Amino acid sequence: MEGVPGTAMPTWRLSLTGDTVWKIISYERTFVDGVVRVVPGDFSDSEAEEFGKKGITSPIQQDESNFTEGGKLFNLYCAQCHGADGHGDGPAASYIRPEPANFTETSNDFTMQGQWFWKVSEGVETTNMPPWKYVLPEDERWKAIYYIQNNFSAPGVFDAKWRS
Ligand code: HEC
Numbered sequence: 163m164e165g166v167p168g169t170a171m172p173t174w175r176l177s178l179t180g181d182t183v184w185k186i187i188s189y190e191r192t193f194v195d196g197v198v199r200v201v202p203g204d205f206s207d208s209e210a211e212e213f214g215k216k217g218i219t220s221p222i223q224q225d226e227s228n229f230t231e232g233g234k235l236f237n238l239y240c241a242q243c244h245g246a247d248g249h250g251d252g253p254a255a256s257y258i259r260p261e262p263a264n265f266t267e268t269s270n271d272f273t274m275q276g277q278w279f280w281k282v283s284e285g286v287e288t289t290n291m292p293p294w295k296y297v298l299p300e301d302e303r304w305k306a307i308y309y310i311q312n313n314f315s316a317p318g319v320f321d322a323k324w325r326s
Pocket residue numbers: 235236239240241242243244254258259260261262263268278281282286289290291292294306307
């Protein structure tokens with residue numbers, strides 16, 4: 163509000179209201195803290211869990227062509243955050259908090275398919291994970307999930323757990 167005497171930082175009190183300055187500050191804080199939290203952080207987890215309990219499984223064919231297509235979608239839309247190798251360390255990840263999920267840690271759990279579909283569709287509230295339902299049709303969301311689980315889970319785990 164008062165500026166910093168002896169520097170180029172102006173006295174914003176003369177042109178901005180306190181309310182406006184607080185809004186700018188809360189935006190600036192997102193550079194450090196990540197997105198502003200407007201609802202409790204566990205909101206998406208519980209919503210996704212409820213959805214997951216319905217026992218939803220992937221409707222797409224688990225075959226090579228869907229795997230290849232899923233990989234293309236992942237590299238186009240997801241890898242900038244989650245990393246081409248699924249480690250959650252893509253080029254955009256350096257300024258994103260909480261950090262994008264590391265799929266080499268989480269993609270082994272195939273009972274989570276419904277939860278994942280919900281999160282990919284609706285986004286993860288209070289994080290930078292976007293709601294993909296506005297961008298990708300359902301089958302493409304499932305293909306990206308298929309690619310993630312088949313590609314980043316420990317070798318053999320996908321076949322053993324899902325294909326049997
Ligand atoms: C702008 C960055 C960004 C992009 C782009 C992005 N994600 Fe995410 N993703 C995140 C963040 C951040 C989280 C939340 C991590 C957390 O909950 O702590 C997340 C979480 C997830 C989760 C939940 C993982 C778990 O273990 O619960 C899935 C699944 C997921 N993303 C899939 C995708 C898919 C598929 C795409 C592309 C269609 C995608 N993401 C694109 C940032 C991103």
